[in-house]
Amino acid sequence: MKPVRVRFAPSPTGYLHIGGLRTALYDFLFARSMNGKCILRIEDTDQSREVAGAAENLIETLHKLGIDFDEGPGIGGEFQPYTQSQRLSIYHKHAEQLLDSGNAYHCFCSPETLTAMREEQQANAQFVKYDRRCLSLSKEEIAKKLAEGQRHVIRLKMPENRLFSFDDIVRDKVEMDSAQSDDQVLVKSDGFPTYHLAAVVDDHYMQISHVIRGEEWLSSTPKHLWLYECLGWEAPIWVHLPLILSTDRSKLSKRMNDVSVESYITKGYLKEALLNFVALLGWHTSEDRELYSLEEMCSAFSLDRVNKSGAIFDLTKLDWMNGHYMRNLPVETIAERCEPYFISSGLDISDSHKYLRCVDVARERCTLLPEIVEYSKMFYLSADLSAEDIETLALPDSQKVLSWFAGELPKAMPLDADKIHDLTKQCTSSTGIKGKGLYTPLRLALISQAHGPDLPNTFAILGDTEAISRINRYIIQ
Numbered sequence: 001m002k003p004v005r006v007r008f009a010p011s012p013t014g015y016l017h018i019g020g021l022r023t024a025l026y027d028f029l030f031a032r033s034m035n036g037k038c039i040l041r042i043e044d045t046d047q048s049r050e051v052a053g054a055a056e057n058l059i060e061t062l063h064k065l066g067i068d069f070d071e072g073p074g075i076g077g078e079f080q081p082y083t084q085s086q087r088l089s090i091y092h093k094h095a096e097q098l099l100d101s102g103n104a105y106h107c108f109c110s111p112e113t114l115t116a117m118r119e120e121q122q123a124n125a126q127f128v129k130y131d132r133r134c135l136s137l138s139k140e141e142i143a144k145k146l147a148e149g150q151r152h153v154i155r156l157k158m159p160e161n162r163l164f165s166f167d168d169i170v171r172d173k174v175e176m177d178s179a180q181s182d183d184q185v186l187v188k189s190d191g192f193p194t195y196h197l198a199a200v201v202d203d204h205y206m207q208i209s210h211v212i213r214g215e216e217w218l219s220s221t222p223k224h225l226w227l228y229e230c231l232g233w234e235a236p237i238w239v240h241l242p243l244i245l246s247t248d249r250s251k252l253s254k255r256m257n258d259v260s261v262e263s264y265i266t267k268g269y270l271k272e273a274l275l276n277f278v279a280l281l282g283w284h285t286s287e288d289r290e291l292y293s294l295e296e297m298c299s300a301f302s303l304d305r306v307n308k309s310g311a312i313f314d315l316t317k318l319d320w321m322n323g324h325y326m327r328n329l330p331v332e333t334i335a336e337r338c339e340p341y342f343i344s345s346g347l348d349i350s351d352s353h354k355y356l357r358c359v360d361v362a363r364e365r366c367t368l369l370p371e372i373v374e375y376s377k378m379f380y381l382s383a384d385l386s387a388e389d390i391e392t393l394a395l396p397d398s399q400k401v402l403s404w405f406a407g408e409l410p411k412a413m414p415l416d417a418d419k420i421h422d423l424t425k426q427c428t429s430s431t432g433i434k435g436k437g438l439y440t441p442l443r444l445a446l447i448s449q450a451h452g453p454d455l456p457n458t459f460a461i462l463g464d465t466e467a468i469s470r471i472n473r474y475i476i477q
């Protein structure tokens with residue numbers, strides 16, 4: 001078998017789409033599992049759709065998630081450049097080759113002519129495709145138009161009555177009739193190649209062994225196969241990944257769903273959860289298991305276990321996975337990932353002991369990173385109490401509890417969980433106050449709310465001095 005070489009080939013038209021992340025991840029996992037190479041290629045031949053900075057942003061996002069490439073822009077490699085706009089002469093050479101062999105032709109039809117053609121075909125319920133009127137132009141007519149500098153494109157001449165039959169690792173045997181394929185534009189009027197020509201040429205030169213891409217490209221495969229045949233090259237192995245669907249089984253779309261990977265990162269999803277979740281959008285192992293680290297996926301991944309049927313993008317599952325990783329990654333990791341959110345909320349987390357304790361308690365109760373900040377505010381800020389809470393604190397029993405603790409706590413320092421337990425018992429036997437009557441005033445004084453973590457954790461996070469001072473604050477002399 002040829003060495004495994006796969007490529008992720010995004011167009012820099014904006015953010016990284018969830019579907020793009022899945023393709024990049026499968027490329028990466030497959031390359032790693034087969035000891036192969038994973039290549040990044042920037043497909044920027046549609047200049048009108050290009051967004052400045054999109055390519056850099058995409059590389060950065062993938063890098064943050066742990067997906068790095070063996071070859072690509074900024075990395076280098078044997079087959080550079082890896083950005084299509086820097087490879088124009090290679091595409092032109094092969095467009096010329098196709099023109100010379102009669103497998104491609106010049107088309108001078110204006111956009112208006114093409115629109116009228118399409119409308120007429122639609123009105124007659126015909127398959128919409130170019131009617132080949134420029135194919136009958138003589139050599140002289142073509143030469144004259146070219147010499148006059150007339151706007152034109154180069155089209156691929158698809159064979160007639162040809163059944164294209166190919167193997168796809170996900171879909172097994174696929175058959176498509178050439179009648180369903182248009183004479184694809186290969187070179188546009190601005191001189192740039194279309195995706196179809198550029199991708200085939202690059203996949204050949206970059207020695208790509210497997211083309212892993214979304215199902216939306218399946219119908220283009222006959223055109224690509226024909227290009228390989230006309231250029232005398234061997235086609236790669238095809239792998240068309242299933243559609244990603246919303247929970248109502250409609251196609252995942254920008255209009256209805258949040259599809260930008262960056263936005264999930266900003267919302268505070270963990271990379272471990274995002275990768276794990278996205279990997280399972282169309283792939284599973286034979287084990288009845290859902291949680292995998294990136295390393296585990298690298299060794300478990302196989303293209304044979306990618307499904308044909310659409311994969312459901314279920315946010316509840318992503319939330320569940322995120323909660324799992326929030327609780328199970330090392331607390332230091334979660335603390336580090338939360339730091340920017342704390343800093344932008346203006347909380348002072350310079351006491352690293354307090355910060356770690358706080359994150360450790362909060363992560364048990366939170367799904368997303370910013371929720372940890374919200375949860376932690378009770379330990380960093382003193383919130384205004386409601387009138388009702390102030391009344392509760394002023395009750396004689398509440399005052400008794402607070403005074404009792406204010407007197408005993410300093411004697412028991414340094415405090416620990418056992419001492420807090422003992423002190424609550426002693427307070428009950430000395431004051432006769434227990435349960436809510438004891439905990440509510442303590443919590444209101446300590447964390448400005450009636451519910452929160454258990455007392456030992458609350459004391460541990462606040463620290464002895466801060467806890468005692470918070471209790472004293474509510475004692476009415």
Ligand code: GLU
Pocket residue numbers: 008009010011043195199212213214217
């Ligand atoms: N540039 C194409 C896209 O962004 C790549 C498709 C492919 O992987 O061949 O969808």
